[in-house]
Amino acid sequence: MKDLLYKMFEHKNLTREEARHILLHISDGEYNECQLSAFMTVFLMRSITTEELAGFREAILERRVPVDLGVENAIDIVGTGGDGKNTFNISTAACFTVAGAGYKVIKHGNYGASSVSGASNVLEYHGVKFTDRTDVLRKSLDVCNISYLHAPFFSPALKSVGNVRRQLGVRTFFNMLGPLVNPVMPRYQLLGVYNLKLLRLYNYICQENGINCTIVHSLDGYDEISLTSPFKVSNGSGDRIYAPEELGFRTCRPEELSGGESIATAARVFDRVLNGDAAPGQMDCVIANAAFAIKTLCPRLDFEDARMQASDSLYGGKAKEAFSKFLKINN
Incomplete structure (x- = not known):
């Protein structure tokens, strides 16, 4: 060293x-x-x-600790974190939205290191007991279309540095690695990055390893489709910049996406989203990310159809139902 x-x-x-x-x-x-x-x-x-x-x-x-969940066409939806925006758990909510729409999701996540609430924080707050048992993970995927892999259970390196990352409290290169090391190595991924240089690096890694990947970055610095500015989407078809209005969304204010100052506050926003009664900007942000995930899985699908599927899952209670089933299996 x-x-x-x-x-x-x-x-x-x-x-x-x-x-x-x-x-x-x-x-x-x-x-x-x-x-x-x-x-x-x-x-x-x-x-x-x-x-x-x-x-x-x-x-x-x-x-890594290998795990075989017996599914080929699953997707992971994850951001690098480290963008300094302290948003609520947008990617996690998008995962349950996609699961509610009938697609398989294998999410890889961890506690927040540079933000108040990571995916593991909000799930643990709801009583989720993390596991590396393949039978439980498979049952979760079969019953509610989603399994959650808590990173330290499967990646010794991420466990080894967890305490240092939390004490530093700033973005480290492990933020960049997290989205790339899902131990199941799903064929499809929607990856959010905090800058354009990292978008190019991810493109290289995904192409080299044959991952069907859509990489997104909001031009005002968010590591997801925040709808607070135009955003860049990069996939096998090339790169394109969208304005929210082009896809039927309004531009959001940054404060609409805040996760607050505690895990409990972030969890309340998360719950309101899945209940379908959150602020319009919060709902739209999750729908936009879920729609691009669905389109990653089904590249020939028209975006408007993907958007409608995501919206129906969220407003129609399917995402909440998937989450309720997930809690019963994983608590």
């Missing part, structure tokens, strides 16, 4: 193999928290390279 730290302090990049090697050692718990903190801080001071990101990803997947 010391040699690699000196190398990075001299503004040199890691090779793919060096990146893989150091993440394997992190997974095995071989470094102390001071070393981990110094290592993570380097990537706040300079951009991560494609080779470094690929090497880190390979190591985490190499050490």
